Amino acid sequence: MNVIIDLLKLFAADDGLPVVERAGQSFLPMRLDDGRVFLLPQHSLGYEETLDFPDHPQLESFSRFLRAGISIHEISIEGGGLDNDIENLSYKNLNLFNREEFLVECVYVLMRAGWIHNGDIISEKLIEELSSAKETFSVSNAKSRHGGSWGYHALEFAANNIAEPFSRLWYVASMYSLYWLGGDVLSLGYLWCEYKMKMRFEKMALKHTEIVKKNKEGGMKGGRGKLKSDRYNALYHYANNNFPKNFHEYSDDHLIKLVKKIARKAEGEHGPLFYNRGKFLSTKWFSDWLSEYRIKRTLKANI
Numbered sequence: 001m002n003v004i005i006d007l008l009k010l011f012a013a014d015d016g017l018p019v020v021e022r023a024g025q026s027f028l029p030m031r032l033d034d035g036r037v038f039l040l041p042q043h044s045l046g047y048e049e050t051l052d053f054p055d056h057p058q059l060e061s062f063s064r065f066l067r068a069g070i071s072i073h074e075i076s077i078e079g080g081g082l083d084n085d086i087e088n089l090s091y092k093n094l095n096l097f098n099r100e101e102f103l104v105e106c107v108y109v110l111m112r113a114g115w116i117h118n119g120d121i122i123s124e125k126l127i128e129e130l131s132s133a134k135e136t137f138s139v140s141n142a143k144s145r146h147g148g149s150w151g152y153h154a155l156e157f158a159a160n161n162i163a164e165p166f167s168r169l170w171y172v173a174s175m176y177s178l179y180w181l182g183g184d185v186l187s188l189g190y191l192w193c194e195y196k197m198k199m200r201f202e203k204m205a206l207k208h209t210e211i212v213k214k215n216k217e218g219g220m221k222g223g224r225g226k227l228k229s230d231r232y233n234a235l236y237h238y239a240n241n242n243f244p245k246n247f248h249e250y251s252d253d254h255l256i257k258l259v260k261k262i263a264r265k266a267e268g269e270h271g272p273l274f275y276n277r278g279k280f281l282s283t284k285w286f287s288d289w290l291s292e293y294r295i296k297r298t299l300k301a302n303i
Helices: 002-014 099-112 124-131 139-161 168-181 185-219 225-242 252-263 283-302
Strands: 020-022 025-031 037-041 059-062 065-068 071-074
Touching (some): 099 168, 139 168, 168 185, 185 283, 225 252, 252 283
Antiparallel strands (some): 059 065, 065 071
16 A cells, blocks of 8 residues: 555656645545546555654653653553563553543533533433434433433434534543443544543644744745744743743743843844844744744643
8 A cells, every 4th residue: 555655646746736735634636537636545644764653752650650752641550550660561551541530521521511410410401402403302212212321322412413523522422422332442442532632732732733834834935944943042042041930820921021132132143133124023923932932841841
């Protein structure tokens, strides 16, 4: 399959058709004999020659807790521990699915949404929403058909017909019903893992992707990428040495005022570093820099 994809890459390049990106997915264009263009999804996670992940963070351990990058785990007590021998780590040693954490999170979200009350009872609010959904849900039929588990079927129906796809409520209603109805455990584990990644890293990841895209576009326009890099690096150095340790508690306005003071005096290869055609850079420019700095510092603290 890799050979086919490599040939398609070459074919697409020779044909002058650029790779198309839609909905976070890359597609390789292939022109058919009749002139139509077929977009082939590029499903692979990457074609790197190395067998390692893109980054290779150090493994850390403390008591029963392990961490390697964004992978954070607790040693399972039932598994008997590791006796400090991390080199012989098996997935069986890990508490991969913390049942208590999972159930508490699901009940919390469903109660905040008003879909259940008293911990596990379908609310009147949800019953009303079910009755007014495009595809109606009959409570009496569900009770007759499923008995005591009708509520979990109601949540499954609500996830499919009421919740916004890929919203927090959609994940939770899907997972909670899947858990109690004894569905595909592999799907449940995948959804739970993805849910936790979204809660912890999605905001930073999207912002980082946006910044990388802007930087790439900026570097393709007139070759000013080095100047921006020099400016950013100068402010990084200043911030790392002068910002308070709890800088994340300060407002953007306060931190921007700090960096502007040093920026007004900074010199570059061709004169004042933070001036463009004699004018000091805008507050928005410094705001964009600060957003990226916050992300970098947060990622460094979490990886």
